[in-house]
Amino acid sequence: MxxxxxxxxxxxxxxxxxxxxxxxxxxxxxxxxxxxxxxxxxxxxxxxxxxxxxxxxxxxxxIVTLDEGFTPLTPVTIAGKSLLVKQDHLFPSGSYKDRGATVLISQAKALGVHHMVEDSSGNAGAAVAAYAARAEIACDIYVPDSTSAAKLAQIQSYGATLYKISGSREDTAYAVQDAARKHFYASHVWNPFFFHGTKTYAYEIWEQRHFNAPDTLIIPTGNGTLLIGAYIGFTDLLKQNLITHLPKLIAVQSAHCAPLMPTWTDEPSATIAEGIAIAEPARAAQIVQCIDKTGGDILTVDDDETRNAQKIMAEMGFYIEPTSATAIAAFVKYPSQRDEIVVAPLTGHGLKSLGK
Ligand SMILES: Cc1ncc(COP(=O)(O)O)c(C=O)c1O
Ligand SMILES: [Zn+2]
Incomplete structure (x- = not known):
């Protein structure tokens, strides 16, 4: 059970x-x-x-659905090396968070929830607001007041009530936990149903590669909702003998906020990679365990490398936001082997970060 x-x-x-x-x-x-x-x-x-x-x-x-998922897995060449990009910026709300939101809001509907609250750096809030609208559930979204204007407009257009909290991403998390005393907390970080949606990232890659696991996944990581989901998905496949090995998980953090790095002692500073600027990830220990169990690693990229990667992708026709470009920036410096199959997600659409 x-x-x-x-x-x-x-x-x-x-x-x-x-x-x-x-x-x-x-x-x-x-x-x-x-x-x-x-x-x-x-x-x-x-x-x-x-x-x-x-x-x-x-x-x-x-089930609360917008017919999301099964996004294209597209081969590209970057810095002379082969990469498969998983186009999760093409989800209905413009980010991979819809994978988690469709499952989490379905569970909320099963529980008979009428009013939910959620906190986010923007994209999870937009995804939860979209699926709450689809399910006709009232929804309050708490975001840091520095969040991109496009994400704020998107959240409000779904009919959610927006609360802009000054201070850090952690201050926003504390504010919503207060609201969670009264209403269902549809948290993409705390509620494990979300991860049983993001795990479909693994299933899709496996199926699209003709039922094979790739060698390496490069994943932008703040709270780890895609990284942990990918780990759960590939572990399911391994348990059922549907693959022979777990792919190596490479987490990408911003050099301006890299709490998962064992050497990190600095104060976080502002970064254009707003989605992964999480100074105290609640599931930090679990993220590090997933990386270690796959023989993976953690890489950091700075804002200049991120902007450069965003430009590289745009020049090939892929319009992505800076947080998403961190995975590409990490791939640029990742020393892949000759036949290594590497996959990176395009996690968020460029239209979400106009002006950034
Ligand atoms: C575009 C984008 N990519 C990646 C991430 C990282 O997700 P997580 O914080 O769950 O690791 C986020 C989080 O908001 C995001 O918005
Ligand atoms: Zn307990």
């Missing part, structure tokens, strides 16, 4: 709860036997719900 397991005290509980963390304050993980129906896949519509048996929503009637 699917169950929540607390990372701190080991207590289990039913997933059908409105609680966003354990009574001890710990983070929940969701334990769930994902099933992959390989033979049926070619006959299913091109959305992430093609992996229906691997997504922990019991009743189809609760």
């Amino acid at each position: 699917p169950h929540l397991l607390c990372q701190s005290c080991g207590k289990t509980r039913t997933p059908n709860t409105l609680q966003w963390r354990c009574t001890c304050g710990g983070l929940f993980d969701l334990h769930f036997e994902a099933e992959l129906c390989v033979d049926a896949l070619p006959h299913r519509p091109p959305t992430l719900w093609r992996y229906r048996e691997a997504i922990p929503i019991e009743d189809d009637a609760h």
